[in-house]
Amino acid sequence: MAQTLEIESRGGKAGTPLLEVQNLVMHYGTKEGDVSAVEDVTFTLNNGEAIGLVGESGCGKTSIALTLLRLLPDNSVVKSGDVRLDGESLIGLDEEQMRRRRWRDISMVFQGAMNSWNPVYRIGDQIREALRLHWPETLTYQEETERIAALFELVGLNPATMERYPHEFSGGMRQRAVIAMALSCNPKVIIADEPTTALDVIVQDQILRELKKIQKELGMSIIYISHDIAVIAEVTERMGVMYAGKLVELGSTIEVFHRPKHPYSYLLLKSTPSITGPRRKLAPLEGEPPNLIEPPSGCRFHPRCPFATQQCIDEDPPLTTVGEGHSVACWHWQEVPEIGGLQK
Amino acid sequence: MTEPMTDIAAKTTPLVKVENLRKLYPVSKNIFREAHDFVHAVDDINFEIAPGESLGLVGESGCGKSTTGRMLTKLTDATSGQILLDDKGELIDIAHIQRSDMRRFRRRVQMIFQDPFESLNPRRTVYDTVAESLTVQRIGRVQEREERVAELLHRVGLTPPESFLFRYPHELSGGQRQRVAIARALVIDPTFVVADEPTSMLDVSIRISIMDLMLKLADEFNVSYLYITHDLAVARYMCDRIAVMYLGKIVEIAPTEELLANPRHPYTRALLSAVPVPDPAYKRERVDIKGGISKALNPPPVCRFIERCPRATDQCRTSDHPGFDDLGNGHLVACYNL
Amino acid sequence: MADTLTPPTGELENFDPQRVVEEPLWRVRLRLGWRSFRRNWALFNDNKMGVVGLAIIALFGLMALAHPILMATIWSNHLEGGKNVYDIRAGADSIIVTKTIVEEVTDPLTEISQIEAMFLGTGVNIPEIGDTIESPLANPAPPVFSGVKHPHILGTDPFGGDVFSQLLFGARAAFLLGAIAAISSVALATLVGTISAYFGGVIDTLLMRLADLVILIPLLPLLIVVSGFWNVELTMLGILIGILSGLGGTAIILKSQALSVKVKPFIDAARIAGGGHWRIITRHIIPNVLPLSFLYMMFAVTGAIFTEAALSFLGLLNIQQSWGIMINIAHTQGYTLEGFDVWWLMFPAGLAITLFSAGFFLVGRAMDEVVNPRLRKR
Ligand SMILES: Nc1ncnc2c1ncn2[C@@H]1O[C@H](COP(=O)(O)OP(=O)(O)O)[C@@H](O)[C@H]1O
Ligand code: SF4
Ligand code: SF4
């Protein structure tokens, strides 16, 4: 099968399931006890779709990303659940099989990635190396160069700069190059964990726009992970809200923003300042995120939840469907008021 | 929430008045030769802060916000210019302060830092940290200091204080540490506090309670803030007025809502248009500007924004960096083509 | 950490700061110190290497303590020529007469006695198997436990000195030397490192060039030269080693640690509180460098002991007694090549030097894990 040199997504028909995460449970073993970092998480990424995972730091977002990529540290244990890419379980693969799928099928853009370029090699050569390792056929030097140039063009970098060294790039340019690298082998999925967190707003905006454009044009499937709900609002169609290792709400981005059904999502939105709309009092979220070694009983949000009842302390609410493609894990979701857009 | 203090600086004598403040950092490749290259970290800025007012200083990283804050707290010496602090009717020039005035100055001006994990000495207890300025300046007896610290802990929400007094930083969460840092800044009853990104390392859910606390204490202690942040939404929540900085220059100052509703400088417009909005239904109007922020190394005397400015004209290319135009209502802009 | 973070709504009227501060400050500090010691001990204790090291050090500690006690009790009445036999320098058991039971008549010793007896014609009993006879032993004598006037459980040295007594005393000397060298080395290194890091500029340049110089000069040869000219005794040696190692590598390592502390925002905060240079150095920088200093103290002991052994072996020191000197005496009296036959001359001292150093090294390594959380096992 001859590979085209087009830059494209190798995913299937738009809208069909691509990456399925089912009841994933992942813990870290520590001296103090087990950290329940990912607890019974289920979601699906469809072909051509951009979804978001949002939550405070330490709630398990990065842990999910690392589990999907199987890049977990030694003290981690995937207790149960499964991750399927195009129907094939990634959890069952051995290291060598997984290594072949990374970059090729499932690639990544991490927060610190722009600082992970090797300072002694040219940026272009580092992407070339990735192509040599992961592209299924051997390309000629010329073909590689053309491909890298095309990738640079796509992410808004001047192709001539591929001859430069990392220190000659600004932070934003380096992060663009990371995106080029992530796209280099036409992956089916890109996982972007805080892709713009360390960048200034203007650069962040440019890169997010670039990513969104690429995602639309190539029909790429992307999982965005961020602590910043405004970023998730910008770039995703569907989103999940995580709290203390659990996925507490899942739905279309617009639904979650306008009609959140989980008290945590609601308070998160209410406590996010914005430069648009009327100046308003923000609602502080009382307390702090729990320790995941001994998470609270029942609903993990109950110590901070204004709607909590005895039932919440005793029983863990299951993820229930509350609308089309909208599910939430809360006993009292009906009591959560509507927001109807922050601008109102 | 306090109403925006429009024109407040005009009504009262300012608490802090910054005039032609500059900070140049020499860049020398050779230790034996005098430097010829300078980074103009802060280049000839002017602003005033009224008593009880909080001024936001916003801009991208590296634009000189923190350097300004450090000069105002005397952590860095100014290259030139004046920083006048009103101490009960008497003006102290912080930039050229006498040794004998140093103690008085340290009682008036305090600072809150960005990183709650690095700004507390890991080997000192909460009490030691909060009481530090009282101890150093020999204010009160030990018993009185302890009581004052306990009171401050109570005020910043670390209750009951006795359970926090003798904890070490590693026994506190990020939010609690930042509360300790706030208590440390206020324990000596200052009139002016420089807050350098005090909430940017905190999680959203904790950020709001810290911001609310700072607002409440500003009222109770009657302090003014210079609130440094890169986040315009945070500045909007915290500040009466906002100053926008670009490469060492202040390009626009206005009361908060005025600035957001009616930005005039091309850079402010670009900055505002790039802030993501937490509502997927909201469509932002985009102002495109070229490239990213560069370094202010030996900048030419023309407008600092010229390379990226979509409106630059020949006048911009041939004239010096523009001075402030007063648009009324305390709205000042430095640009030739409004 | 589930803490209440309710905004401070409680008004100050129903809050009495006096109630809060009942316990005197010094008691609180004592309590905190004890708590942090316990926590660090728990971490240290996790590491078996460190516990083994500590046990070794404790063993030597017991040995050092045992020496004066033994001299005052069991060994107090063993006089010979007006001097105590067990005295580490003056004491000498000139000739040891051992009583042995004759096992074979062909024993060369008894044969000689037989011939002597015949010549002399006196009615000496010719020993038979099972008889007890007295036979003199020349020094160095092997271990003799009983049946003699002065037992030597590790034998004697070539001059008749008791090896066991010397070994115990050597532990005292080692501790003294180690402590002086370690404390002076680390105190100096901490001070030089912090001052250099804090002030920078000319002070830093001067101190660091000095450090480079000290690193360039090899310690041992220098000490050999110095002790050739001067009369170097133990305290002096400790201070010399301390200064030389304290100005060199350790100072540079502690400086880099101090540099990383100096740029922390809490140092800025201390300046804003109005703290002067001295206060910032002593209250804020040094406490954060100190754990690393302690670590290097352990390694300094190891270094000092080896240096002393080497110098003593070369006979360059004027010190009363030490493990190095024990080896030196065996060597100068020509027993070096008869190692196995006269094992008690060199083996106990050599083992003591090795174990003692290893003990401190192991403790140092274990402390490293307490001090550097990165090395901690999860
Ligand atoms: N290697 C590890 N060992 C032990 N705990 C870990 C490890 N990595 C992360 N954790 C813990 O797992 C939880 C989830 O972390 P993470 O997935 O990084 O969250 P997020 O990306 O949402 O910030 C946190 O409590 C974190 O402290
Ligand atoms: S289940 Fe109860 S505690 Fe949990 S979010 Fe819903 S109302 Fe709150
Ligand atoms: S002065 Fe000219 S270059 Fe500068 S911001 Fe205004 S229009 Fe742009």
Ligand SMILES: [Mg+2]
């Ligand atoms: Mg993360």
